[in-house]
Amino acid sequence: MKTNNPKIIGIVMLLVGLAITGFWGFGLFKIVTYPFTGTITQAKVIGYKVSRNGARMVKNNRSLSGKSPFFEFITNDNQTIKSYSQSPQIFVLFNYQIDEKIEVAYPKNEPKKAVIISWKEIPGLVLMIAIGILSVVVGKSYMFKKQD
Numbered sequence: 330m331k332t333n334n335p336k337i338i339g340i341v342m343l344l345v346g347l348a349i350t351g352f353w354g355f356g357l358f359k360i361v362t363y364p365f366t367g368t369i370t371q372a373k374v375i376g377y378k379v380s381r382n383g384a385r386m387v388k389n390n391r392s393l394s395g396k397s398p399f400f401e402f403i404t405n406d407n408q409t410i411k412s413y414s415q416s417p418q419i420f421v422l423f424n425y426q427i428d429e430k431i432e433v434a435y436p437k438n439e440p441k442k443a444v445i446i447s448w449k450e451i452p453g454l455v456l457m458i459a460i461g462i463l464s465v466v467v468g469k470s471y472m473f474k475k476q477d
Contacts, residue, residue: 335471342468350461356416357454359444363434369446372402372433374425378413386413388427398425402433404440414445417453425449 363369376386377396386399397414404410418424425431435443444450 335474339468339471339474342464342471344468346461346464346466346468348461349464350458353417353454353457353461356444357451357458359442360416360434360446360450360454363436363444364446367434367436368405368440369432369434370402370404372400372431372443372445374398374427374429374431375401375411376427384413396424398429398431398445400431400433400443400445402440402443408440410440410443412441412443414450416445416450417457418449419453419456423449423452 376388376399378384378399379387379396397416397418399411399413401409401411432446433443434446435441
């Protein structure tokens with residue numbers, strides 16, 4: 330396929346790739362750093378996130394794809410926090426179960442920014458980062474493509 334201006338395609342692919350890599354890479358960064366810089370506590374899975382008409386919680390997981398878990402925990406100040414995983418859950422094999430105990434970490438004094446600390450969060454993030462890097466590589470190749 331011949332394109333009239335591969336540099337524009339390259340710039341768009343490069344920007345999209347950098348955005349994807351940066352967004353999901355920051356999620357992975359939080360999972361890695363919050364346990365060392367913030368507070369770690371136990372939480373319980375209380376449901377699954379459904380994204381139709383905004384994020385809302387359901388109690389069953391009837392799809393074959395992964396579902397992001399809603400979780401609940403109590404802070405050191407006896408404040409109950411409900412949140413959900415921001416990581417993409419792509420594999421049904423890595424699903425969380427209702428009432429499953431999990432570890433969460435959050436920045437000091439910011440419990441609403443809690444992230445789940447589990448290996449189950451990693452595959453979706455790594456896949457998204459890989460897609461972002463692939464987009465950057467394809468974009469770079471379009472930008473430096475020799476014109477015929």
